[in-house]
Amino acid sequence: MTTPQQGPALVVTPEGMTGRTGRYEKKLADLTGLFTDTEAFDARLATESDRVIYHVDEFRPSGDAGDLITGISTLSPGRVGTEFHMTRGHIHAQQDRTEIYHCLSGHGLMLMETLDGATVVTEMRPGVVAYVPPAHIHRSVNLGDTDLVTLFCYPADAGQDYDIIARSGGMRHRVVADGDGWRLEENGSYVPR
Amino acid sequence: MTTPQQGPALVVTPEGMTGRTGRYEKKLADLTGLFTDTEAFDARLATESDRVIYHVDEFRPSGDAGDLITGISTLSPGRVGTEFHMTRGHIHAQQDRTEIYHCLSGHGLMLMETLDGATVVTEMRPGVVAYVPPAHIHRSVNLGDTDLVTLFCYPADAGQDYDIIARSGGMRHRVVADGDGWRLEENGSYVPR
Structure with missing residues (x-):
């Protein structure tokens, strides 16, 4: 039998992605300033500072324009006060670059601005593909009581600008618990760009 | 409650993808010339000419460079002689453009050259992400007895060159049945580029 070369062995499992080229974690302490209820945040920080709130496994073949960075984002469930766990959020440094997030498990939101x-x-449940158009700030929010796991894919030359959210005092809306559900609340600290 | 705008409602289901902007089908008759066993092919053609061998649902937001085309490819199981059902295959017209295929169900191969x-x-089973590097011709092959369903994503400005395979008399290797498994066989009609 002819023996071919094997392609990269990327496999998505409940534990993460094998074949990844990198992984990063964000702990509770890394999310200082994201939540409006600083008292609730500080109370959790006292005992859970090192708790991983989300982690990202990624396969980054190169930084060339036509290449694609692919990976898995896993966002734990929980709240700080009435606000749900969320990722820091960003816009692509090259703002015409888009991204998809395919929900593999859990229940959440792709909050865009x-x-x-x-x-x-875009409300995310298994099977939903959230599409982030050009020039949209975006972050994931976990509305459920299990991990929100998404497969993401974006052009390798996109880059990330995380600071755009801090500069405007957060995103325009906060996602807060409302009984068993959720609602959007105006962010009082928001400063229009 | 603040009512936000909704993102595109893309949902992957066993039947396809809701929210798609397009769909195409390839019937057996469209695959004339792909298989080596022309007698077996003609015999099937006599009764199954209109049978859909694979179909593609896609979401194509724009053709801009930073945009991503996303969709679902569904390749039926079956053989023509000893060769498994396969897609026509292509290379991206902009050859530095890459692509991912995330296997959602079934068992197959991403055959690249x-x-x-x-x-x-890359052997595909649920959870496997096949990564197509720059300048790789690629086609899907269904090794199993159920549909091979993959979520794909590639840069919107990639384009497709289907003729590159015909010009070299097919891909270098054929994927043929070998007992309960498969093997690669040199394609006798192959002409080096």
């Missing part, structure tokens, strides 16, 4: 402050959401 | 005729394969 245009540069002029319009909010766009 | 470099311009100088080296064969690269």
Whole structure:
């Protein structure tokens, strides 16, 4: 039998992704400033500072323009006050670069915002593909009581600008618990760009 | 409650993808010339000419460079002689453009080939992400007895060159049944580029 070369052995499992080229974790302490209820945040920080709130496994073949970075994001369930666990969020440094997030398990939101402050959401359940259009700030929010796991894919030359959210005092809306569900609340600290 | 705008409602289901912007089907008659056993092919063609061998649902937001085309490919099981059902295969017209295929169900191969005729394969089972590097011709092959369903994603400006395979008399290797398994066989009609 002819023996071919094997392609990269990327396999998504409940534990993460084998064949990844990198992994990063964000602990509770890394999310200082994201949540409005600083008292609730500080109370959790006292005992859970090192708790991993989300982690990302990624396969980054190169940084070339036509290449694609692919990976798995795993966001734990939980709240800080009435706000749900969320990722830091970013916009692509090359703002015309887009991204997809394919929900593999859990229940959450892709919370998006245009540069002029319009909010766009995609509610994520297994099978949903959230599409992040050009020039949309985006972050994941976990609405459920299990991990929110998504497969993501974006152009390798996109880059990330995390600071755009801090500069405007957060995203325009916060996602807060409302009985068993959720609602959007205006972020009082928001400063239009 | 603040009512946000909704993102595109893309949902992958066993039947396809809701929210798609397009769908195409390839019937047996469209695959004339792909299989080596023309007698077996003609025999099937006599009764199954209109049978859909694979179909593709896609979401194509735009053709801009940073955009991503996302969809689902569903390749039926079956054989023509000893060869398994396969897609036509292509290389990206912009050859530096890459692609991922995330296997959602079934069992198959991503059969890849470099311009100088080296064969690269990724065996696909649920959870496997096949990564197609720059300048790799690629096609899907269904090794199993159920549909091979993959979520794909590639840069919107990639384009497709289907003719590259025909010009070299097919891909370098054929994927043929070998007992309960499979093997690669040199394609006798192959002409190096």
